[in-house]
Amino acid sequence: MVSATKIVPNFYRDSVSLMQISARLGTLPGIARASAVMASEANLALLREAGLLAGPIAAGPNDLLIALLGERKEVVEAALGEAEAALSPRVPVSDAGARDIAPRSLEMALEGAPDAGLALVSTPGDYAAAEAMKALRLGLDVMLFSDNVALADEVELKRFAHANGRIVMGPDCGTAILGGIPLGFANAVRRGRIGAIGASGTGLQQVTCLIDAAGEGVSHAIGTGSHDLNAEVGAITMLDALGALARDRATRVIVLISKPPAPEVAARVLARARKAGKPVVAAFLGWEPEERLGANVRIARTLEDAALAAVALAQGKRSRPASAPRLARLPRLTARQRYLRALYSGGTFSYEAALLLGPALDPAPIFSNAPAGRARPLADPWRSEAHSLVDLGDDRFTRGRPHPMIDQRLRNERILREAADPEVAAILLDVVLGHGAHPDPAAEIAPVVAAARARARRARRNLVFVGFVCGTDADPQNRGRQAARLREAGMILAASNAQAVRIAARIAQRAAGRRRAA
C-alpha cells in the first residue's frame, strides 16, 4: 500500500462538498481509502486513526488536506490529480433560476459560442472597423457588410487578417455563402462544385443563381468587398480566397467576379489563378486581357457567360456562349418612342448593362448616374434623358431611405414617371430575390407595371417592360411565383441581366430603325 497527501493552503470547502469528494476518490479503482478534510486538529486525529496519515504534517485548520491510501504510486497520484480537479472552479451547471443576458460584445458572445468561426458585422461604418479588428484579434474570420469604412482601415484589417491566417470579406461586402450558409444578401442555391469569389454582391448573386438554374451548385461564394481589387488594397482578400478555393477539394471550378482591377492587381490575381490547379473563369466586367492567361484561365464578358462557362467546365463539356434571346413579336411603337430607361436596384447590373449597351446602341448617347463604358453622367440623377441607366442603389438615392432591394417605393414612383414620357419605348428592371431582399417584390412591382402599361395604352402607346428575376425557387420569395406574377402584369422576362439588356437593346434598335445585332 502507498499513501500520499496533498495540502491546499488557505483553501476552504464546506464539509459536505469535502465528503462528496472523499466518497468519489474512495470509489476510484486501486484506491483503498481517501479523505479530503479541512486540517483541523480533530480531523488530523481522525486521519491518523484511519491510518491515512503516518507522520506529522504541516497543515492547519485553514488548509485543505487530501489523504489517500492506494495500491500503487501511479494510482494514488492520479487520484490526487482528480481531487485537485474537483476543487478547481466550476462554471455553474444548473442555473438555479439565474437569468443570463444576451451577449453584448463579440468576446462575450464567444463565451457562449466558443466554436464560432466568423463574425458578420453590419454596424454603422464608424464602428465597423473596430468590431472587425476585435473579431480578427479573437481569431474569427470577418464578413464586413458595413460600408463607409476608410480605405486605410480596410488595408490594415486585411493585412492583419492575412498575417494571421484569417480573411476579411468586405467592407461593403453584401453577399457570401460559406458551406451552404447564406451571409448577408444571398440566394438559396444548391451546394456543389463551383466556387465563386466576387467584389460585387449582386454579381455573386447573379452568378450563383445562374449556376443553380443550370443544375450545378456552389461550394462557397466568397465576397471581397468592392474595393479589394484597388491598387491600395491589392486584392488581399481575393488572393487569399483564391488560395483557399484552390486547396478546397469540394471546389472543381473557380469563378472570379469584379469590375476591371488595377492593372498590377489584375496581373497578380491572374498569376495566382494560373497556379490554382483547376479551371478559373474571370469575369472582370469590361476588362481586356493584355497578358497570357494560361491554359486553365478564361475570361468571361458577362456574369451569365461566367456562370455558363463554369457550369460547362464542371461538367467537362464545351462552353457555349449564351444563345441570343428570341423575341417572337415586338409590340408596335409610335414614331416618337425611341428611348430605353433602365431602373436598377443592383449596381453591378447597371454597370454590366452600360458595357453591353454601349456598342449595341452606338452611336446614340447613353446617360447614367453610375456611368460605365460609353455612358455619360446624368446631369440630374432624378431625371432621365435619352437612353438612361439609373442605379437606384446609388448613395444619392439611399441616403436616409431603404435600399431599393428592400423597399420598392422609390423605383415604383420612377417607373410611373418614365412611363408618362412619350419618348420612352422600353423600361428595364431587375428583381432581386434572396435572404435580406424584399419578401415579395413582385407583389409591389407587378401592379405598377400593369398600371403604367394601361396608362400608356390610354395614350395610344405600347410600353414594353423587360426584366429578369435574380433568384431561385428555393429562395424565400420563390422565383417561379415571382416570375409568374410579373409576366401576368405584361413584363417580358429574360434569364439573366445580359439577356434582358440584349432584348431591351433590340427594342431600341428597332425603334431607331436600325438593324444591327446586339
Next chain:
Amino acid sequence: MRLPGSDLRVLNLGIAGFADAIASSGGRVTQVDWQPPARGDAKLGRALARLVNHPEVEEANRRAFAAYLAASPVLEGIGTARREIPGMGRRTILHAGPPIEWSRMCGPMRGALVGAILHEGWAGDAAEAEALAARGKVRFEPCHARGAVGPMAGAISPSMPVWIVRDPATGRRSFSNLNEGLGKVLRFGANGPEVLERLAWMREGLRRVLAKAFESSGPIELKPLMAQALHMGDEVHNRNAAATSLLLRRLTPAILAAKVSRAEAARALAFIGGNDHFFLNVSMAACKSMLDAARGVPMSSLVTAMARNGVEFGIQVSGCGELWFTAPSPVVDGLFFPGYSAADAAPDLGDSAITESAGLGGFAMAAAPAIVSFVGGSAADALANTRRMGHIAQGRNPALTLPALDFAGTPAGIDARKVVDTGILPIVNTGIAHRAAGIGQIGAGITAAPLDCFIQAVAALAEALPA
C-alpha cells in the same frame, strides 16, 4: 483562410435579419446585443479594439490575476495608525476615495474629518477644526495612497487604532479603521460628543482588549473565514452578520483569556457582538491586500481599486499604477429609511467598493439572498447579478465559492476592457449617507461604477501599447 464545412457558427453584429437567414438555412448563429462601445466614441472604440485579446494584455492580466488569487490575507492584529501605516505624517488624516481638496469635499466627508481633528485634539471645536482644514494645516490623503481603506468617509487619523492585515505571499501589509456601528458615527460625518466619546474608548479600551486578545489568538486567516461567511449568507460588504459572528467566535476565548478586566472584556464583546458590520473593515482590508498583490503589472487592464470620495468615483487599474481614473460619483438609487429620499442622499461614498473590486459584495450577491430585498430585488436578481458580473471578470476565485451557483467561484478581476466593450458596469452594494454631515445612513442600494472611469483607463492602456 479556413473554409468552413456546413457547421459554420456565426456571431452576428448588427442587422438581426441576417441572423434569421442563417438560422433558417440550418446555420448556427448568435445575435450580439450590440451598442456602440464607449457611448459611441469611435476613436476610443478603436483604442479598445487594439486591446481586445492582445497577447501582451492577456498575459499581463493572467499574471495580475494569479497574484490576486495567490494572496492569502491574514489578520495579524491591531495597531495605531501613525505607528503602523508607512509614510503617514503626524498631521495627516486619510480619507476615502480618490484625492480631493477640502474645498470640494461633500458634507459627510467634511464632518468626519472635523471629527477626526477633534479626536486628535488639534482643535477645540468644530469651527476651529474647519478653519484649520481650510487653511491647509492638516494634510488630507486618500487611504489607498497609504495601503489603507475605510468605509464611507474613511477617516483615519494618526492616533486611531487600525486593523493590520498581512499577505505572506508578498509580505505587504494593508490597513483599515475599526467599525463604529450604526447610527451617529464618524464615517457618516457625525462628530458630536457621543461620537467622540466612542472613538476615544475605541482608541483606549477596545484597542487594548483586542491587542491583548491577539497575543493569545495569533493571526487569523481571512480567506477561509470569508469563504465560510459566503456559505452563511454574507457577501461581506453590505452583509457581514455571519463573518462578524465567525470572527467573534475566534476572538471570544482570546478576549476572555486576555489580561483585561471583566468589565472591559464584557464591553468589548458587547460592542463587537452588537454590530453586524464589525467585520466589514476587516473584509475591506483583506480585499485591499488581495488586490494590492495584483498591482503594477504593466499593460494589465484589471481593476485594482474602486473607491468614492462623495464627489468622484475613481478606479485604478494594475497597468497604470497609482493613477486614478475618475468620474462624478453617482447618487445611489436605493431604498430609503422612512422620511428620507434620494434628494437627501450624498453621492456615492467610501472605499468599501474594494470588496466588489475583489469579487465580493455585489459580485457575490448570489451568496446573500437575505439582503437582496434590502437593496431592492428578488433572489433571482441576486443570482443574475453575479452571473452578469462574470462577463466583465477575468476569472473566478476558486477559494470563494457560491452555493447557489453550484459552487462556482465568485467572478473576480474586473477587466476594464470588458466593461467598455459590453457596457456592463460593475455593481456596488452600498449604504447611502445623508448629504448633511452627521445624520448618518439613510438607506442602502445597488449602484454601478461610472463607465467614464473605465473609458479613461482603456484610453491610457491603449496609449501605452507599443505601436
